[in-house]
Amino acid sequence: MKPEKESSEKNISTEEKIKSAARIVFHQKGFAAARTRDIAEEAGINLALLNYYFRSKEKLFNIVMLETFQDFFSSIFSVFNDVDTSLEEKIEKFASNYIDLLFREPEIPLFIVNEIRNNVGELMDKINIRNSVFNSEFVKQYNKAIKEGRIRNLSFQHFMMNFMGLLIFPFIAKPLFKEINGLSDVQFNKVIEERKQLIPVWLKSIMTV
Amino acid sequence: MKPEKESSEKNISTEEKIKSAARIVFHQKGFAAARTRDIAEEAGINLALLNYYFRSKEKLFNIVMLETFQDFFSSIFSVFNDVDTSLEEKIEKFASNYIDLLFREPEIPLFIVNEIRNNVGELMDKINIRNSVFNSEFVKQYNKAIKEGRIRNLSFQHFMMNFMGLLIFPFIAKPLFKEINGLSDVQFNKVIEERKQLIPVWLKSIMTV
DNA sequence: AATTTTTTTAATCATTTGATTAACCAAATA
DNA sequence: TATTTGGTTAATCAAATGATTAAAAAAATT
Numbered sequence: 001m002k003p004e005k006e007s008s009e010k011n012i013s014t015e016e017k018i019k020s021a022a023r024i025v026f027h028q029k030g031f032a033a034a035r036t037r038d039i040a041e042e043a044g045i046n047l048a049l050l051n052y053y054f055r056s057k058e059k060l061f062n063i064v065m066l067e068t069f070q071d072f073f074s075s076i077f078s079v080f081n082d083v084d085t086s087l088e089e090k091i092e093k094f095a096s097n098y099i100d101l102l103f104r105e106p107e108i109p110l111f112i113v114n115e116i117r118n119n120v121g122e123l124m125d126k127i128n129i130r131n132s133v134f135n136s137e138f139v140k141q142y143n144k145a146i147k148e149g150r151i152r153n154l155s156f157q158h159f160m161m162n163f164m165g166l167l168i169f170p171f172i173a174k175p176l177f178k179e180i181n182g183l184s185d186v187q188f189n190k191v192i193e194e195r196k197q198l199i200p201v202w203l204k205s206i207m208t209v
Numbered sequence: 210m211k212p213e214k215e216s217s218e219k220n221i222s223t224e225e226k227i228k229s230a231a232r233i234v235f236h237q238k239g240f241a242a243a244r245t246r247d248i249a250e251e252a253g254i255n256l257a258l259l260n261y262y263f264r265s266k267e268k269l270f271n272i273v274m275l276e277t278f279q280d281f282f283s284s285i286f287s288v289f290n291d292v293d294t295s296l297e298e299k300i301e302k303f304a305s306n307y308i309d310l311l312f313r314e315p316e317i318p319l320f321i322v323n324e325i326r327n328n329v330g331e332l333m334d335k336i337n338i339r340n341s342v343f344n345s346e347f348v349k350q351y352n353k354a355i356k357e358g359r360i361r362n363l364s365f366q367h368f369m370m371n372f373m374g375l376l377i378f379p380f381i382a383k384p385l386f387k388e389i390n391g392l393s394d395v396q397f398n399k400v401i402e403e404r405k406q407l408i409p410v411w412l413k414s415i416m417t418v
Numbered sequence: 419a420a421t422t423t424t425t426t427t428a429a430t431c432a433t434t435t436g437a438t439t440a441a442c443c444a445a446a447t448a
Numbered sequence: 449t450a451t452t453t454g455g456t457t458a459a460t461c462a463a464a465t466g467a468t469t470a471a472a473a474a475a476a477t478t
Contacts, residue, residue: 014455030323033241036436046457051437110322114239116384124388133389157390157400158407161379169374172381175325179333180342181366191366198367205418206411223425245466255427260467 015053017043022064027107030114031061065115069127072108075101080138087141092200095167099196102171103189109168133160151207162206166199224262226252231273236316239323240270274324278336281317284310289347296350301409304376308405311380312398318377360416371415375408
């Protein structure tokens, strides 16, 4: 009666349908505001199938959350651990790639920071971002550049906050920025597109002040 | 039977008790996850009183939301419209004041960016941030400085995104930053405290690149 | 003090919502 | 083809939750 085997046979179809529907709805509304019926409707399946495949709303949510995290952070580290690029190149590439990612999935940052509050420990351990960050090629290059006096002695914490803040915050506060500046979606995107080039320049000037 | 008169008599006591409890709970959990029973318990009152004074959860929420907005943005404009300070001084003062505000009420930014998605238009009109921003002394000084060539010709949109991003994002992503950098609350606050000084310096260097 | 009005409470209602069940269907297997 | 296994559905359940009600208590008014 119960589907215990890992991704067996062809029921992957409906199972995957539910999961990607859940992804959409959870990202959009968060855990509390998302109803299992919303997800079922989005997936075009009977409500009972959600529980049949995933046992509970919470279990489904945890899966979506974990996968979202992994997707989101793995895309970061692919750039950060490239051994063939300089620090400056990594910053440029990362800014560009990250903004493209945010164009594709603009709700993810808000989703992550929201649901991390109710979770924190358990989830973070599974991914172990801490080590991934500090063992990355990027951090090594960053520290080397400081030691060689090429950039200012600014703690990596500040650098990370700045980089993330400049990149992500406009997406998080998009409705606010649009309203305040009277921008259409197209105009907003154009402003963000400009930031692909600008943020690396700004970061460089910050690091050499 | 119904309390129609505006803030009459002394029922301000319980009415205010409910409202500030609602503020706490809504800020912490958002509209969907907050239960009226949570609010009643937080306020130490009978559940029915919530509906007696505020008709519905939604009406109560709208009041909290509006007041939160007004508080939050009024504290911005008090600095922005001071005619006795220079552009540079305003930036310094604003960074400092705003970070203090965020220390006191760290959940507000996330609350605002979350709940604004379901509201935007109606609410923004009531406050009319758009005009408040563009008629502010700060923007006038900003544009003047550009015209005089004292700072780079950077659109105010970018400047605002940068300023807000550098200030607010660390609070929004606090659990993430704490985890990644292995910081205690005290250590995190110390890093933020440093940013009071640093952000104005960074902004200046960005604007003169 | 008596009466009216306002505030508070416990009990209850109605709806929403996550989850289950039993019957039915479909596909694989024998 | 018959049988078993897995997938799907409609109906239903139970708990949670926003809201109401009627009675009691407290406060204000006469």
